[in-house]
Amino acid sequence: MTPWTPVDLLPGLYAGVLAILLWAALRRWYDAVPLRIAAVFSLALLILFGPVLFGGKLLVPLDNLRGLTPFHRLPEVEPHGNLLQGDLILLIQPSLAAVRIELGEGRWPLWNRWVGAGMPLLADPQSQALQPIALATLPLPWPRAAGVMATLRVLLALTFSFLWMRRQGLGKGPALAGALAFGLGGFVILWVGWPMANSAALLPAVFYGLVRCRQEGGRRDFFLLSLAIFALLLGGHPETILYAVGLCLIYDFKRMAPALLLAGAVAAPALLPFVDYLPRTLRASRDSAPQMGSLAEHWLPVVAPNAYGNSRYLEYWGLNNTNEDAAGFPGSVTLLAVLLALWTGRPGRRLPQERLFLAVAVVCLLLLSPWGPGTRRLLLPLALSLSYLGACTLERVRLGEIRPVHVSLAFAILCTVIAWGYLGHPDTRLEPLRTGSLYWQSRFLVAGSFLLAMGQGKRWTAPAAAVLIAAELLLLHLPANPPMPQRLANVPNGPIRFLQDNLGDYRMAALGRSFPPNTPLLYGLSDARVYNPMAPAEYVDRLKPVLAEWWGEIPVLKYQGKKDYQDLGVRYLLTAPGVRLPLPLAFRDRDGWIYEIPNPRKVNPPPIYLPQAFLLGCLLAALGLAGGAVWLVPPPKGSFRNVGEGFTPSRAGASPAPTSGLSTAPAAPTRPEEPG
Numbered sequence: 001m002t003p004w005t006p007v008d009l010l011p012g013l014y015a016g017v018l019a020i021l022l023w024a025a026l027r028r029w030y031d032a033v034p035l036r037i038a039a040v041f042s043l044a045l046l047i048l049f050g051p052v053l054f055g056g057k058l059l060v061p062l063d064n065l066r067g068l069t070p071f072h073r074l075p076e077v078e079p080h081g082n083l084l085q086g087d088l089i090l091l092i093q094p095s096l097a098a099v100r101i102e103l104g105e106g107r108w109p110l111w112n113r114w115v116g117a118g119m120p121l122l123a124d125p126q127s128q129a130l131q132p133i134a135l136a137t138l139p140l141p142w143p144r145a146a147g148v149m150a151t152l153r154v155l156l157a158l159t160f161s162f163l164w165m166r167r168q169g170l171g172k173g174p175a176l177a178g179a180l181a182f183g184l185g186g187f188v189i190l191w192v193g194w195p196m197a198n199s200a201a202l203l204p205a206v207f208y209g210l211v212r213c214r215q216e217g218g219r220r221d222f223f224l225l226s227l228a229i230f231a232l233l234l235g236g237h238p239e240t241i242l243y244a245v246g247l248c249l250i251y252d253f254k255r256m257a258p259a260l261l262l263a264g265a266v267a268a269p270a271l272l273p274f275v276d277y278l279p280r281t282l283r284a285s286r287d288s289a290p291q292m293g294s295l296a297e298h299w300l301p302v303v304a305p306n307a308y309g310n311s312r313y314l315e316y317w318g319l320n321n322t323n324e325d326a327a328g329f330p331g332s333v334t335l336l337a338v339l340l341a342l343w344t345g346r347p348g349r350r351l352p353q354e355r356l357f358l359a360v361a362v363v364c365l366l367l368l369s370p371w372g373p374g375t376r377r378l379l380l381p382l383a384l385s386l387s388y389l390g391a392c393t394l395e396r397v398r399l400g401e402i403r404p405v406h407v408s409l410a411f412a413i414l415c416t417v418i419a420w421g422y423l424g425h426p427d428t429r430l431e432p433l434r435t436g437s438l439y440w441q442s443r444f445l446v447a448g449s450f451l452l453a454m455g456q457g458k459r460w461t462a463p464a465a466a467v468l469i470a471a472e473l474l475l476l477h478l479p480a481n482p483p484m485p486q487r488l489a490n491v492p493n494g495p496i497r498f499l500q501d502n503l504g505d506y507r508m509a510a511l512g513r514s515f516p517p518n519t520p521l522l523y524g525l526s527d528a529r530v531y532n533p534m535a536p537a538e539y540v541d542r543l544k545p546v547l548a549e550w551w552g553e554i555p556v557l558k559y560q561g562k563k564d565y566q567d568l569g570v571r572y573l574l575t576a577p578g579v580r581l582p583l584p585l586a587f588r589d590r591d592g593w594i595y596e597i598p599n600p601r602k603v604n605p606p607p608i609y610l611p612q613a614f615l616l617g618c619l620l621a622a623l624g625l626a627g628g629a630v631w632l633v634p635p636p637k638g639s640f641r642n643v644g645e646g647f648t649p650s651r652a653g654a655s656p657a658p659t660s661g662l663s664t665a666p667a668a669p670t671r672p673e674e675p676g
Helices: 006-029 035-053 083-104 142-167 172-183 186-190 196-215 219-233 238-251 253-266 268-280 295-303 322-326 332-340 354-367 376-398 404-423 431-454 461-480 494-502 519-523 537-542 562-567 612-632
Strands: 507-510 547-551 554-557 570-575 585-589 592-596
Touching: 006 035, 006 142, 035 142, 035 172, 035 461, 083 142, 083 519, 142 172, 142 186, 142 196, 142 376, 172 186, 172 332, 172 376, 172 461, 186 196, 186 322, 186 376, 186 461, 196 219, 196 238, 196 253, 196 376, 219 238, 219 253, 238 253, 238 354, 238 376, 253 268, 253 612, 268 612, 295 322, 295 404, 332 376, 332 404, 332 431, 332 461, 354 376, 376 461, 404 431, 431 461, 494 519, 494 570, 494 585, 494 592, 562 570
Parallel strands: 507 570
Antiparallel strands: 547 554, 570 592, 585 592
16 A cells, blocks of 8 residues: 555645635635635535545546456555446546647647547637646646646636626525535536536636626636636547527627627637547547437436446446436436526516526426436536525525425425435345435435424524535545555556657557557557547547457457568567567567567657648637727726726816726626625
C-alpha cells in the first residue's frame, strides 16, 4: 500500500484556493455566496472527492486495465473500478495528456502525434485543448488533475445554479435545494469525468450571466456572460453544447445573441477546425440507429434510477446504461416538488420563467420518448428544468402557498410510479439492489412529503428539503466514481520500460486486446492504433489489413505478416505472454512479450495541422477580442461615445447633474431579504 504523504494534500489545497478565488471574485464584482451555503457546497465536495483531494487517491479508473497485457500485476482493489468508465482511461485522459505534452513543450496543441498516423488535436473537442476548466488543472500531473477537474465541475454547477436561482427571486433555502438537485444530480455526477460535464457545469453560469444582464445591464455583466459562453462553447461535447446554447437562446435571445457572437468569434480557432475536420472522421462515416425500446425504458430511470439494475454492478437491462438513462434523476423530493409545480398556490401565480421550464421539461420528455428524435443528452436541459421547478415549489412552500391535499395527491402519484418501476419489472438479477433502492427511495419520498405538507410557511422547510435531496443523491451517485489507490499508477512494468527505452521515433502496436489503444500515450509511446470517434476515417481504412475485429469501437489487431506493420512504421509488437510469432523476440517477461519488426518504415514528423479554418478562426478571434475591448472598456472622457452621456438637460444657471454613465438600464427592483 502506498503510504500517505503531505504531498497528497496539494490537490485539495489547490482546489480550495480556486474555490476561494471564485467566491471572492463573485463577492467583489457580482453576488456573494453566503458563508453557510459555501460551507454546504464544500461539505458535499469533500464527501464526493475527499479521498482524491486529500487522501492520495486518484479519480482515474486504472483498475479497469487489470487483466489486460501488460497490466496483469495490477493489484485488486476494493471497491473495484467502474467498468462503465473505460473511456476515461482509454480516450479522455490520453487526449488531455496529449494537450499537456504539447503545451509543456511550448507548442500550440494542434496535432496529436502519438496515435495512429497522427490526428488533429485542437479540432478534436474531447481533447478540451482550450477549455478553461482543463487549463486550470495544468499545474498538477494528469492522474491528480482528474480529481481536481471533477471538483471544479461540480463546484461551478452548484455555485452558479444557486446564484442564478437567487436572481430569479427564490429564497436561499429553495435556491440551495435546486442547486443541490442539479449539481449533485445524475447528469453532473455520472458524467463528471467526461467533457459533457463541462456543459452541465457551465450552463447555469450562462443563465446567471443572462439574468444579471437583464437586471443590471453593466459591462462586467456582459463580460461574465461572454466568458461563460466562451467556456461553454469549448466544453468538448458538441451535442450537449448545442442543447445548452439553444436553451439559453430560448431563455433570453435578446441578450444571448450578441454575447454568443462575441464568444463564438473568440472561440473560433477551435470551433472552425472542428467543423472543417468533422466530415472526415470515423464519427461522420458511421450512422447511429435510434434506439426504440418501450416508453418505460425511456422515462422510468429518470424517476426510479435503479429500476433496471445498475451498470456499476455489471447488470443493467434498460435501454442503454446507467449513465445514459438515469442521468436526469434529480432526487425523489425534487420530483415530488415538480409534481406540485402543477398547482401554483394562488391562482395563476407563476415564478419567473417557470412556465418556460415547464414547457422545456415536457418537450424534452416528448423528444426522449420512443417516437421522438431526441438523444439521451436531452437529459441535461431536463435535469436543469426539473431542479428549477422543484426549487420554485419549495419557494411556494416557504410562503405557505401549497395545500397539504396537493402534497398527498403528488405523493400518491409518484409513489405509484416508483413502486411500479421496481416491482412491475421483476428480474432475478440484482434483486437486493432493486429492493433496497425501492426502500431507500420510498423513505426519502415519505420524509419529503411529510416535510412539504407540515412545513408550510416555515423558514426551515426548504433547507431540510435540501438536506434530503443531497443525502439521497450522494448515497446514489457516490459509488459511481470510486477513487483508485495511487499504487495502480506505479506498478513496475518491464514491457513498458523496454518500449520507453528503445522505441525512438517509431511506433508500437499490440495484438488482441493487449495494451488498449491510446493508453500508450500516457507513457510517452507512439501507437499505430487509434481509438477515437474523431479518428480520421481514411486511416482507419488503412488499418483494415491488420484488423481482426472491433471490440466495441476499439480496433483489435492481428498478425498476418510483417509488411503491413512495416508500412505503418511499427517497430515493436506487444503480445500476451506465450504468443509466438515468426519475428525476433526482443523482450519477454510475465507481463508480456515484445517482437521486433525488421526494417520498419521511418515515420516522418507529421505536418502541423493548420487548415484554413484555423487561420480564419484566429482572425475572427482577433476581431472578437478587439470588439469585446471596445464594448467592455469604458471610453475615455471626451470621446465621441461620451457626447451627451452623463448629463441631464439643465436650466440656465444650473449645474449639470452627473450620472454614473455605466448603464442606461433601469435599476432592478429590490425585494426584502427573507429570513434565513
